[in-house]
Amino acid sequence: MISIHAFILIPILTAFLIPFIGKQFPKWHLGWVTLAVPILLFSFFVSKIPVISANRTITGSIPWIRALDLHFAVYLDGLSLIFTLLIAGVGSLVVLYSIFYLSKEKESLSHFYAYLLLFMGAMLGVVLSDNLMVLYLFWELTSISSFLLIAFWFHRKKSRYGAQKSFLITVGGGIAMLVGFIMLQVMTATNSVQEIIAMRDSIQDHELFVPALVLILLGAFTKSAQFPFHIWLPDAMEAPTPVSAYLHSATMVKAGLFLVARFTPVFGGEATWFWLVSGVGIFTMFWGSFTAVRQNDLKALLAYSTISQLGLMMSLFGLGSAALQGGASIDSIIYTQAIFAALFHLVNHATFKGALFMVVGIVDHGVGTRDVRKLGGLLSLMPITFTLSVIGSFSMAGLPPFNGFLSKEMFFTAVLNAHEMSMFSMDTWGLLFPVIAWIGSIFTFIYSMFIVFRTFLRPYRRERLEKDPHEASIGMLLSPIILCTFVILLFFFPNLLSKYLLAPAMNGILPTYQNMEGFIPKISAWHGFNLELLMTAGVVILGIILMNTYRFWNVIYDLFPEKRSLDRGYQWLLAASESGSKKATDHYMTGFLPNYLYYIFGFLLLTVGGTLFLSGSIVFDPSNDAPVSLYEAIFVGIMGITAVGILFAKSRMTATLLNGVLGYSIAVFFVLFKAPDLALTQLVVETVTTVLFLLCFYHLPEWSKEDRSWKVRFPKIILSIGMGALTVLIALSVQGNNLFESISSYFEDSYELAGGRNIVNTILGDFRAFDTMLEVVVLFIAGIGVYTLVKLKAPQGGDKIERK
Structure with missing residues (x-):
């Protein structure tokens, strides 16, 4: 398998x-x-x-x-x-x-x-x-x-x-x-x-519980385009229509909903989770539908409608999370119905919104524009596309006989029952949920009708179109036809979906409930004359009136000018961060090497030096130190005098030679410490380095006289003394703090473990083999860079590099 x-x-x-x-x-x-x-x-x-x-x-x-x-x-x-x-x-x-x-x-x-x-x-x-x-x-x-x-x-x-x-x-x-x-x-x-999830009860009182809750919701809200993070979704509509139909109706934007559903068993019942998820969701539902009505681009309209529908589902998951308040006992089906409605609408939304995106793509493909101000009269020219748009739009508006009607009615039921919840002060604030939901649904009805009436039923004006309208090929129509078929089938056979998919999903969100049939509602198109039906009738009646009088009341959008929108705020923040970072970078990236050394060494002094002092790790215990021989003392004195002499050198030649004396003195120390292989390596490296220094310095301009004022010299002196002292203190701390057992005994078995008699070579070649391999990779990359620079030679007489 x-x-x-x-x-x-x-x-x-x-x-x-x-x-x-x-x-x-x-x-x-x-x-x-x-x-x-x-x-x-x-x-x-x-x-x-x-x-x-x-x-x-x-x-x-x-x-x-x-x-x-x-x-x-x-x-x-x-x-x-x-x-x-x-x-x-x-x-x-x-x-x-x-x-x-x-x-x-x-x-x-x-x-x-x-x-x-x-x-x-x-x-x-x-x-x-x-x-x-x-x-x-x-x-x-x-x-x-x-x-x-x-x-x-x-x-x-x-x-x-x-x-x-x-x-x-x-x-x-x-x-x-x-x-x-x-x-x-x-x-x-x-x-x-x-x-x-199984540890939910044991972590609810942890001090990190609420911060983790809020941070996880930030991830969910940004991915599912919840207010105020919704501003990315309309601009993402610049993608090809198949991308929009996939990412923004069925997949990517649903990832945040999945995250909320998956972690509801962990955080559900927490007041912060309840109010954030349901509150942000219901406001996003309203704001998305309200903003969608003012759009002239069909894909932009669908983008804001997607934001609205995502808010609707998010609010339902939030309302349903109250089922876990105070433990895992269920007192009423009110809470679970909200989660059930969210899952049902999740499927319904994928069907009708995917179809609508494809319909808009067909219109754009066949007419050359998505601007509703230019469209109209396409009913007779694109009859199949018109039929698909009616099915998708009417379902999104919540009209029968389409699946959106069923889940919209369940949405109304959930928000109407919100004020009956005794926890979280919902008996007072819960009244806002059905009001906001009803107003948002009116705007949903309006923009859904705009898709059909403005695109297909207004007078046909060929001069405004870029192409002669024509019906799409059967290959392009097949996918939205399949989706619209599901839109209708789910209206007539919703309980098949409920039995085989929605009920098991409910158990995944509320895993503590054993008797699934006890709270999984039976979906039906007719519930009698109830408040939900009256709300739907009000949505349709008022929606028709507002749709036909749009030119009289659309001045309300002038209260929300584009220049003061969240999108403009994002643009300002992005521009400010770019200009601010450029100013900050220009301030410290001066191109002057000593400044960069100040930053590096100063940072080391503050962090490493501060850690040493605050932790009390500076311990000096010379009792176990080996005695210092006369030869060692002599060479230490030579190295000290040489190091000080470099500071006062007035030519590059003198400084290079004195630096070479330091290197050769270190090689002598390796000989005294009975490490001839290291001494040989040090001699070779020091010789090559000195020769290369002299070769490079030969081509440099004359050594200009440096500024020797105390303003320049004093920071250098302080930094130099500080770094020298820090290096000594680190060495003393390492020697004086024996926190762990030495691993030297392990390397003493180098011959048995790696077959090498030289411990140093064995450490480099075998015990640090992975590290050495990475060093080889670095050298390989550097070699490729050198080879590239050699091959990309500037043409004779020119300054630009050829790019083949």
Whole structure:
């Protein structure tokens, strides 16, 4: 049986093979070759549905760094299975769509599919990892691979800017998350996520519990584009449409939701977790929908709609986390319904939003623009695309008979029940949740209708379009058709999804509950005339009114000018940090070598010297020292006089010769200490060095008279005396502090252990073999650099280097 680890590594390894495969196959074959990978992955994870639906898990671990408790551990349960199916299933459709979307002549398809598969493998690693550090490794790999995908059209300035922006924000959050993971490891002494979940009760009172909670949420919020970190997502829309359909509807932005769901068993029930997740989520839901309405670019509209939908799901996970308050007992299905609704909408969102991204790509591909101010009248020209846009948009708006209606109704139920929660003062503040949710849903309805009516039903104006509109090929339509089919099927058969995927996922988030049927709600389209239905009716009625009167009330957006937006704040912060760092760098990078020596030696004096004094490590015990012979005293005196003489030398020749005297004196000491091989090495090195100094100095200009004022000399004197004293103190501290047993006895067995009679040579060649190998690698790299400089000669009479 193939290990589940292989299905994480298959797309990553294939990504590295894609450039070589691309040379063997014509470009039009490369997409089909790539398509085999996500189909294989999807088939494998589908085959695990019977196992997982029986509330069992699949685990595995490959040892890595045992001393650091780092293992390639995987854990497949109901929660991770949903994400793997989305990653592989939507990934298959995206690859199929890209085959017909991307130009085979103009695009570097090998790069595109390599980046896409690398991202796919990284996402699988995130949702399947059971080791904190391995999870973080794959987490940052998603940021790197998404950066490459967003910047795929790197010749566009906006693409480079969007990639940089997403990378800075998500990686910044990832680093915060890493610190939170380290805190969890400190609290639990393990990196296993499942072991940490089992220790939940024992770490709740730890002083690092809340800081770890906040830092982990920073990672989740940045990745899932929660307010105020949402600003990277609209700029990431500069990526090719297949990338947007994959990263920003089904995978990357869902990674933060997965993180919150996975760690809900650890932090759920904590007030800080509850308020941050639910509060930030519900506000993000409102702000994303409110901002989406003002967008004129269809992809920008979908970007903000994605932000809104992510906020909706995040708020549901936050509300549902109250189920773990005060332990693991469940008093009401109110809390668990919220988590169930979040998981259901997670799947629904991937279907209708993936389809809508592809529809927008078809419109852009067939018309040449995404600007809704130029679009209109495409119903008769692109009827299939129109039908797909109706299904996707109406589902996003929460209208029947589409799956978005079901999860939207469950969302209303969850927020209406929020004020019934007795904990966290929800009986008061809980009233805000349904109000904000309802207002956000109205804006959701408006921008969903804008997609359909502004693109397809307004008057047709050919003069504003860049191309003659035409329906897309069946190859490009096939993927959104499949997704829209699921949008409809999930409306009529939602409980199949609930039984085989949602219920096991609930057990993964709330693992302490044994009786799953006791709190898994039955999904139905009709619940009678209740408040949720009235809220939906209000959304539709008020949404239609506001949509048709948009030109009268859109002045409200003038209260939020672009120049005072969070995006402008990010741009200002980035520019300020760049200019500030340049000023700081220019201040200390003067190009004057003595200044750099001041920095280096001054830093050593403060850190090392300060540590010695504060720790009390300076111990001088000469009782065990060997006696100093007359010859040793003579050569110490010679070296001292020579060292002082260098300071007063007035020519390079004199300074070089005196420096040579120091080196040769050290060689004499090696002879006195009965180390002739070291003495020989020292003599050879000193001779070669002295000759090279003299050769180089011959070509240098005359030694200019230096400034000998006390202003210049005094810092040098202090620094020199300080470094000399520090070196002596370090030597005394090493000699006077016998903290560990000497390892010299081990090296005395060099002949038996390594077959060498010379201990020094054995240490260098055998005991330090790995270190020596790295030194050889450094020399090899330096040799390549020298060879490159020699080969890249400047052309005769020119100053520029040829670049072949």
